[in-house]
Amino acid sequence: MGRTLRCVPWKSALILLALQGMAATATAATTSVCALDDRPGATLLLPYFEVDLDHADGPTTLFSVNNASAMAVLANVVLWTDLGVPTFSFPVYLTGYDVQTFNLRDLFTGNMVKTASAAQDPGDTISPKGIFSQDVAIDSCNGFLPQPDLPAAVRDHLRAAHTGQSSPVWNACGGQNRGDHVARGYLTVDTVSRCATLTPADPGYFGPGGVATGQNVLWGDFFYVDPAKDYADGDNLIRLKADPTAFTGKPTFYSRYVNGSGADGRQPLPPDWAARYIASSGFTEGTDLIVWRDSGQVTTPFPCGLKPSWYPLLVSSYVAFDEEEHPFIPPSFPFSEWSPGPKAQPPLPPADQLPAEANRLQVGTENLAVPFDFGWIYLYLSAPSHVPPFGFASLQGWVGVVMKAGGRFSVGFGGTPLSSGCSPSNQVLPPF
Amino acid sequence: MTSRLFCLLAVALLLAPSGAFAEICSLDNAPAATLLLPYFEVDLDHPGGQTTLFTINNASATAVITNVVIWTDLGVPTLNFPLYLTGYDVQTINLRDVFNGALARTASVGQDPGDLLSPKGHYSQDINFASCNGLLPVPAALPADFVASLRAAHTGRSSAVLGGCAGRNLGDNLARGYITVDTVNQCTLRTPNFLEGYFGPNGVTTDQNVLWGDFFYVDPANNFADGENLVRIEAFPGAFKPGDATFYGRYVNGSGIDNREPLATVWASRFAVGGAFSGGTDLVVWRDSGRRVGPFACGTSPPGFPLALVNEATFDEQERAETPFFPCIGCQPGPQVGAFPAEAGRVQVGSPDFLVPFDFGWLVLDLKIPPPGQGDNGFRQGWVGTVMKAQGRFSVGFSATPVDTACDPMPFMP
Numbered sequence: 001m002g003r004t005l006r007c008v009p010w011k012s013a014l015i016l017l018a019l020q021g022m023a024a025t026a027t028a029a030t031t032s033v034c035a036l037d038d039r040p041g042a043t044l045l046l047p048y049f050e051v052d053l054d055h056a057d058g059p060t061t062l063f064s065v066n067n068a069s070a071m072a073v074l075a076n077v078v079l080w081t082d083l084g085v086p087t088f089s090f091p092v093y094l095t096g097y098d099v100q101t102f103n104l105r106d107l108f109t110g111n112m113v114k115t116a117s118a119a120q121d122p123g124d125t126i127s128p129k130g131i132f133s134q135d136v137a138i139d140s141c142n143g144f145l146p147q148p149d150l151p152a153a154v155r156d157h158l159r160a161a162h163t164g165q166s167s168p169v170w171n172a173c174g175g176q177n178r179g180d181h182v183a184r185g186y187l188t189v190d191t192v193s194r195c196a197t198l199t200p201a202d203p204g205y206f207g208p209g210g211v212a213t214g215q216n217v218l219w220g221d222f223f224y225v226d227p228a229k230d231y232a233d234g235d236n237l238i239r240l241k242a243d244p245t246a247f248t249g250k251p252t253f254y255s256r257y258v259n260g261s262g263a264d265g266r267q268p269l270p271p272d273w274a275a276r277y278i279a280s281s282g283f284t285e286g287t288d289l290i291v292w293r294d295s296g297q298v299t300t301p302f303p304c305g306l307k308p309s310w311y312p313l314l315v316s317s318y319v320a321f322d323e324e325e326h327p328f329i330p331p332s333f334p335f336s337e338w339s340p341g342p343k344a345q346p347p348l349p350p351a352d353q354l355p356a357e358a359n360r361l362q363v364g365t366e367n368l369a370v371p372f373d374f375g376w377i378y379l380y381l382s383a384p385s386h387v388p389p390f391g392f393a394s395l396q397g398w399v400g401v402v403m404k405a406g407g408r409f410s411v412g413f414g415g416t417p418l419s420s421g422c423s424p425s426n427q428v429l430p431p432f
Numbered sequence: 433m434t435s436r437l438f439c440l441l442a443v444a445l446l447l448a449p450s451g452a453f454a455e456i457c458s459l460d461n462a463p464a465a466t467l468l469l470p471y472f473e474v475d476l477d478h479p480g481g482q483t484t485l486f487t488i489n490n491a492s493a494t495a496v497i498t499n500v501v502i503w504t505d506l507g508v509p510t511l512n513f514p515l516y517l518t519g520y521d522v523q524t525i526n527l528r529d530v531f532n533g534a535l536a537r538t539a540s541v542g543q544d545p546g547d548l549l550s551p552k553g554h555y556s557q558d559i560n561f562a563s564c565n566g567l568l569p570v571p572a573a574l575p576a577d578f579v580a581s582l583r584a585a586h587t588g589r590s591s592a593v594l595g596g597c598a599g600r601n602l603g604d605n606l607a608r609g610y611i612t613v614d615t616v617n618q619c620t621l622r623t624p625n626f627l628e629g630y631f632g633p634n635g636v637t638t639d640q641n642v643l644w645g646d647f648f649y650v651d652p653a654n655n656f657a658d659g660e661n662l663v664r665i666e667a668f669p670g671a672f673k674p675g676d677a678t679f680y681g682r683y684v685n686g687s688g689i690d691n692r693e694p695l696a697t698v699w700a701s702r703f704a705v706g707g708a709f710s711g712g713t714d715l716v717v718w719r720d721s722g723r724r725v726g727p728f729a730c731g732t733s734p735p736g737f738p739l740a741l742v743n744e745a746t747f748d749e750q751e752r753a754e755t756p757f758f759p760c761i762g763c764q765p766g767p768q769v770g771a772f773p774a775e776a777g778r779v780q781v782g783s784p785d786f787l788v789p790f791d792f793g794w795l796v797l798d799l800k801i802p803p804p805g806q807g808d809n810g811f812r813q814g815w816v817g818t819v820m821k822a823q824g825r826f827s828v829g830f831s832a833t834p835v836d837t838a839c840d841p842m843p844f845m846p
Contacts, residue, residue, distance in 0.1 A: 035458030038833050064702060066794060068835065097747050099702065099794050128750040219833045221702065221818075225826075230655060232826035236833070276487060276522065276646060325520045325553030376489060376522055401646075409650075409657035409826055416461050416644045416661070418491065 033243040033267050034422035040068040040219045041239030043266050046187040047292035047398045048358040051104050054181045060105040063222040065189055070096035072134045073217055076192040078199045081175030082184040084299040084357040086199040087161045090147050093117045096133030108159055108183055110150035120145045140194035172301035176356055186358040191215040200257045207263040214242035214265050233402050233412030240266045256296055268421030269396035271382040275415040277363040278403055279373045290400035291359040293381050312355030316380040322372035396421050456668050457693050457839035463491040463644045464664035466692050469611040470718035470815045471776040474527050476583055477605045483528040486647035488613055493519035495557045499616045501623045504599035505608040507725040507775040510585045513570050514619040516540045519556030531583055531607050533574035543568045563618035596727035600774055610718055610776040615640040624683050625724050632689040639667035639691050658819050658829030667691040677838040682722050694838035698798045699816035701832035705782040706791045711821030713781040717772045718815040719799050738773030743798040748790035813838040
């Protein structure tokens with residue numbers, strides 16, 4: 001079944017037609033904007049990252065940003081701490097059909113990926129393009145692109161902010177200090193119309209005249225790599241589709257930054273998720289949950305030693321089932337009681353088991369105690385203050401699963417959403 | 433209200449699958465009425481070799497019956513068995529066990545009054561399916577001659593039970609194929625390719641969007657394990673009219689009565705053939721041949737096979753494009769035997785079966801089948817997954833990016 005490549009000069013016209021069709025389809029992806037599928041989106045979410053700053057060969061996070069369209073696009077990459085404070089943004093220019101890969105370790109050592117539009121790269125040496133790819137001049141990127149390597153002060157700011165230490169730029173903190181010098185947080189990538197130092201938290205980012213666009217052309221993936229343990233697992237970046245007119249006055253992914261106006265036009269995520277877990281057998285190191293949550297608040301740097309007003313985020317409810325469907329329902333705010341169960345109940349989990357916006361938590365540990373070795377977990381991520389009887393304003397989230405066999409392999413994949421961000425479940429806990 | 437009753441209500445409300453949020457024609461991970469394991473492989477020569485594991489989960493408090501169907505890589509069904517799931521149940525299956533003759537043993541209340549095979553939790557329904565008498569629990573071990581036939585069918589050798597061959601013989605004694613899991617209303621010996629009685633008003637299938645699950649490829653010798661969610665194919669009763677593409681369209685003559693949303697026809701995937709991923713990139717591809725495939729004479733191929741490709745393009749990281757197709761200007765793209773000749777396959781990018789001129793980049797696969805014939809629009813659905821490997825260290829698997837949907841497929845090019 002082998003084959004040979006036949007490189008013929010006139011094929012270009014035909015393949016161009018094919019790929020133009022692909023781009024057109026990418027645009028058509030807006031037809032079901034609420035589906036949490038893997039079609040290209042206008043925003044990519046890397047829900048959690050970690051980089052071990054003490055060990056050069058320690059855990060790191062890689063991701064790629066791809067342009068599904070023949071048209072050149074500009075993307076704005078924004079780093080957020082695990083508590084949702086934006087720390088840094090930078091533009092990435094993508095020619096048509098471009099793919100750009102990133103190792104976040106490079107960024108935390110100050111090394112930036114170089115891209116540039118035709119205006120900054122007339123010789124096409126930084127962002128070369130293929131014969132079917134558009135390469136345009138974006139004058140607003142003069143002075144921004146190609147992105148220089150980071151000055152020491154910015155690099156130190158990033159390393160401090162993402163490890164919960166005082167940032168020399170802010171003279172304040174922005175994340176949790178877990179005492180392990182692992183940089184944590186999450187990352188968003190938005191299509192934008194011009195280079196700017198803005199983030200979604202800034203005025204002028206969304207809405208008329210804003211820099212964000214609704215081009216559903218971005219796709220990509222992410223890997224967690226731990227070379228010392230020979231672990232690597234990953235999944236597709238979460239692709240959030242945009243429809244500029246579909247969400248007026250409705251919840252959106254960036255609701256908190258647009259006062260709920262829907263001006264960002266990005267589909268929201270659901271609050272309720274299911275995920276399988278294994279805590280023994282072949283997967284000897286158990287299961288980690290990757291959980292991204294929306295605090296619903298705009299978070300700014302805060303005095304070190306304190307936390308944002310919303311901290312910690314609480315979990316409205318979680319239910320763990322074993323493979324015989326025995327449920328474990330820990331007490332959850334505000335009303336429920338311990339469920340009856342056939343096995344010994346684990347210690348009471350803390351209310352702040354998933355306290356941050358970006359979390360990684362091992363199932364079976366103190367913060368996510370389960371009395372079983374196998375089964376699945378239901379998580380409703382909206383904070384209790386947002387669910388009945390106190391009202392209902394669903395706070396979105398995302399859940400991923402990583403199963404690990406000690407020193408051998410790990411497997412990662414997304415959890416299962418049980419409702420839509422556009423019509424989220426409100427069946428949390430009914431009042432007595 | 434007792435606390436127990438309260439909890440019952442709470443959990444029932446908590447976990448009741450709404451189904452209302454399902455988005456037609458989107459390949460999302462919402463619970464569904466059909467699950468697709470797009471490709472499996474089990475090394476029959478080495479008990480510690482490659483295998484494939486998968487799980488079937490019930491997102492609902494209501495008990496359900498599912499029909500697990502095992503197909504060869506050319507799309508011939510070889511074995512089906514009912515799997516009963518109490519509410520919120522999860523069942524894990526190692527396909528090595530299946531090829532050793534051991535099926536997952538479940539039973540509804542009628543066949544398991546002592547609740548020994550399918551125990552249930554406090555908040556899970558457990559009911560009787562009388563139709564399952566005699567079918568559940570499945571035997572503890574399949575007959576040896578049947579197992580031998582099953583192993584032969586999935587390794588491309590002559591199967592005594594089928595009376596011929598049913599899959600490709602790649603000479604490595606790896607059992608290959610794919611699996612579907614449908615919600616049904618009774619235990620059945622039927623499979624989706626039956627002419628009648630599986631779909632439609634008098635069919636056994638249901639439209640319960642309650643199934644979810646995942647699958648792993650595990651290669652203990654190489655310390656590889658990677659996996660992904662099973663492909664969830666949601667049912668939308670009444671949404672598809674005759675002529676519309678559906679997942680089981682080939683078995684319902686395009687009538688749409690299976691109610692299952694179709695997959696995509698064009699996919700994009702990243703690849704790396706070097707660097708940290710020294711083991712390269714494999715593509716896992718499931719394709720719809722558009723045909724009802726039966727056993728065939730060994731040494732031949734069933735009609736329509738090998739499957740051709742419409743188009744393929746490969747880009748490096750500088751967006752230089754390459755394609756092996758289109759041999760002349762103005763020609764209709766003729767049938768091309770590509771790297772994916774079967775319904776289920778796994779191919780290494782950069783291997784002789786799938787040459788690429790670049791070490792890194794991404795590729796586009798148009799899985800439609802050219803040229804369209806009379807009464808056949810050629811719009812074939814498919815699914816693509818990506819597995820990147822670092823030799824002897826780790827592997828990472830994830831689904832590729834669908835570029836269209838078979839509900840609204842990209843047109844043939846040019």
